[in-house]
Amino acid sequence: MHHKQRLENMNEISTVFAQSPSNIAIVKYWGKHGNQLPNNPSISFTLSRCHTDTSIKFRRNDSDKYTMRFLFEGKESPKFQEKIEKYLIDNQQYFGFLKGLDLEVESSNSFPHSSGIASSAASMSALVLCLLQIEKAVNQDVTPLDMRKASFLSRLASGSAARSVFPVMSLWGATPSISDSSDDYAVPLADMVNPVFKTYHDSILIVSNKEKSVSSRVGHSLMNGHPLAEKRYQTARENTEKLLKVLKDGDIATFIEIAEAEALQLHEMMATSTPPYKLMEPNTLNIIEAVRNFRQETKIPACFTLDAGPNVHLLYPDAYDSQVKSFIKDNLLQYCHDNQCIDDIVKKENII
Ligand code: PMV
Numbered sequence: 434m435h436h437k438q439r440l441e442n443m444n445e446i447s448t449v450f451a452q453s454p455s456n457i458a459i460v461k462y463w464g465k466h467g468n469q470l471p472n473n474p475s476i477s478f479t480l481s482r483c484h485t486d487t488s489i490k491f492r493r494n495d496s497d498k499y500t501m502r503f504l505f506e507g508k509e510s511p512k513f514q515e516k517i518e519k520y521l522i523d524n525q526q527y528f529g530f531l532k533g534l535d536l537e538v539e540s541s542n543s544f545p546h547s548s549g550i551a552s553s554a555a556s557m558s559a560l561v562l563c564l565l566q567i568e569k570a571v572n573q574d575v576t577p578l579d580m581r582k583a584s585f586l587s588r589l590a591s592g593s594a595a596r597s598v599f600p601v602m603s604l605w606g607a608t609p610s611i612s613d614s615s616d617d618y619a620v621p622l623a624d625m626v627n628p629v630f631k632t633y634h635d636s637i638l639i640v641s642n643k644e645k646s647v648s649s650r651v652g653h654s655l656m657n658g659h660p661l662a663e664k665r666y667q668t669a670r671e672n673t674e675k676l677l678k679v680l681k682d683g684d685i686a687t688f689i690e691i692a693e694a695e696a697l698q699l700h701e702m703m704a705t706s707t708p709p710y711k712l713m714e715p716n717t718l719n720i721i722e723a724v725r726n727f728r729q730e731t732k733i734p735a736c737f738t739l740d741a742g743p744n745v746h747l748l749y750p751d752a753y754d755s756q757v758k759s760f761i762k763d764n765l766l767q768y769c770h771d772n773q774c775i776d777d778i779v780k781k782e783n784i785i
Contacts, residue, residue: 446492447570451562454780455483455544455555456596457635457738457746459692460672461699462605464656464665469592470616472656473669474606476676477596478748480635481780483544485552487559490537491567499531503538513540517560520590527586528564530571538563544775550637550744557590558583558597584618592653595619600780602626602680608673623782627683631779632751636758638765639773640716640743647703647710649741655706665702669695685750689728689736692748696739703741714743716768721745723764733757751778 462475494500501521503514517538521528540559544550561583569578580598588595588605596603599621608614623631647655656662672691679687703710717739724737724747735749735757747765749757758776766772 444493446490448488448490449563449566449570450486450488451559451566452484452486453555453559453562453597454480454485455550455552455777456480456593456603457740457748458593458596459688459695459738460669460676461695462592463653463669463699463702463741464659464662465592465653469588471592471606472662473666474604474608474614474673475593475596475669476602476604476622476673476680477593478602478630478633478635479597479600479780480777482777483542483550483555483637483775485540485542485555485559487538487540487556487563489539489563489567491534491570493533494535497532499534499536501536501538504540506541507539513556520557524586524589530568531564534567534571536567545642545773550639550775553591554587554594554597557594558587561586561590561594562598581618581620584620588618599623600782601631602779604673604677606673608670608677610674610677622677622680625677626680629683629685629750630680630688631781633779634747634749634751634754634757635777635779636747636749636761637775637777638720638745638747638761638768639770639775640714640720640745640768642770642773645712645742647712652703652706652741656702659702659706661702661705665698668698685734689734692736692738696737699741700739712742713739717743717745719768720747720765723768727760727764731756735760 456477456479458475458477460476462471464472503517505513540556542552565578565583583598584595587598595605596619601623603619604614604622605619607616614620676691700713721737728735733753733756735747738746761774
């Protein structure tokens with residue numbers, strides 16, 4: 434059947450839906466080249482409670498063009514509309530199936546707008562998962578979604594979004610010990626991870642909800658010509674291989690070393706770029722110090738990581754949940770904006 438004929442059957446409005454989570458990197462992606470290709474591999478936990486819900490209503494129009502209207506939490510959002518339009522145009526070779534359709538995209542986040550949590554990984558992967566369902570509807574293809582393709586297309590929208598399509602943990606970027614790893618898409622690590630890591634919590638301590646002074650886009654570009662860039666990429670490559678072994682062995686002590694070193698190195702890259710900048714705030718450091726003291730005193734294996742921002746992600750196995758929650762309440766919320774902390778957990782494997 435030709436594209437146009439298939440669309441004849443789509444005079445009615447159809448709807449597709451996808452929910453996709455945020456993720457938090459342990460080995461960080463910082464620095465890219467070409468079309469959203471990473472300069473080193475990265476590994477992340479896939480979260481569950483911070484997610485974007487996206488639905489797309491679509492119906493046939495009488496042209497060979499598509500139209501797209503975007504609503505964020507019920508309201509028009511020119512900024513996101515423009516971002517999605519640019520993505521669809523830049524990558525039109527993959528989206529030929531949209532021709533002749535009117536699309537109405539509606540998106541909402543489970544986490545508060547004003548939490549300072551980066552949402553592009555969740556939102557762009559949710560969008561891609563919807564678009565791929567439309568492709569299947571247009572082609573009357575009933576096979577399961579190709580998650581590798583979803584990861585590939587998510588990467589083109591927002592690098593780290595490539596890692597959000599798989600539950601538990603993902604690896605994005607080619608690394609010697611994983612034969613099907615690639616810079617083009619992420620691969621799932623769920624089968625290579627000791628059960629303890631599937632129980633991890635991520636309590637996100639909101640130090641500030643302000644928009645970042647330097648965006649990730651600019652941050653990545655400042656790695657070009659950075660005097661420490663090659664050393665950083667080499668360290669990240671080594672940490673990727675080390676972490677893969679640690680994840681398999683359930684070696685929590687080394688996990689902590691790698692996670693915290695990666696977080697601080699990311700922010701060191703910012704401090705030593707031209708021009709230099711910092712995204713950490715005094716309360717970021719207060720939390721880091723309190724976490725390290727807590728670990729030393731109690732031997733509870735909680736550790737921190739940071740995104741490209743001031744908020745602290747506190748990572749710990751479920752076995753210590755109640756002790757860490759008390760510690761957060763008694764010692765850390767005082768450093769958080771409006772006492773805000775978002776309790777997230779690793780996304781379990783999809784139940785099919
Ligand atoms: O996906 P981007 O371009 O927003 O970059 C994400 C960069 C970090 O969050 C700092 C690290 C990572 O690997 O997620």
